[in-house]
Amino acid sequence: MSQQTTFKGIKITTDNKCGFCDGAKCCTYITERLETPRSMHDFDHLLWQISHENIRIYKDDDGWYLLVESTCLHLENDGRCGIYNERPHVCRQHDNDYCEFDAPAEDGFDLYFHDYAQLTKYCKNRFKGWGKRFEKFAKEYE
Ligand code: SF4
Ligand code: SF4
Numbered sequence: 183m184s185q186q187t188t189f190k191g192i193k194i195t196t197d198n199k200c201g202f203c204d205g206a207k208c209c210t211y212i213t214e215r216l217e218t219p220r221s222m223h224d225f226d227h228l229l230w231q232i233s234h235e236n237i238r239i240y241k242d243d244d245g246w247y248l249l250v251e252s253t254c255l256h257l258e259n260d261g262r263c264g265i266y267n268e269r270p271h272v273c274r275q276h277d278n279d280y281c282e283f284d285a286p287a288e289d290g291f292d293l294y295f296h297d298y299a300q301l302t303k304y305c306k307n308r309f310k311g312w313g314k315r316f317e318k319f320a321k322e323y324e
Contacts, residue, residue, distance in 0.1 A: 204261075
């Protein structure tokens with residue numbers, strides 16, 4: 183993936199890049215690591231989660247993640263951080279050398295589920311008896 187090197191004719195460096203980033207993309211979501219889902223129960227649970235507004239699920243080289251699209255309350259209208267000197271460690275660790283400004287995060291995902299329909303399709307392909315899972319679950323609880 184190539185890095186964006188100019189913006190409107192201006193040379194982009196790591197020092198000025200964030201100033202060109204419309205809406206500070208890295209401050210508009212959070213992620214949380216998930217246990218690797220394996221069973222139909224696991225995926226059924228993910229379907230419940232992704233049924234909620236602004237919830238996405240992805241898998242990359244590090245594993246499975248829940249992604250919540252939600253803008254940080256400290257992000258100011260001019261794109262600056264309102265608590266810059268006290269910002270959390272995870273924010274300090276974020277490197278702008280190659281970031282969401284250069285390419286959408288999805289480009290690095292092995293799997294990306296944007297909504298219930300996409301994840302359902304995946305489950306139907308992954309599990310033969312997906313359509314009958316509730317009968318199976320009911321027997322397990324007998
Ligand atoms: S680190 Fe990248 S995504 Fe975040 S504000 Fe800077 S340029 Fe934008
Ligand atoms: S605390 Fe600041 S740097 Fe961290 S996500 Fe919020 S606005 Fe961005």
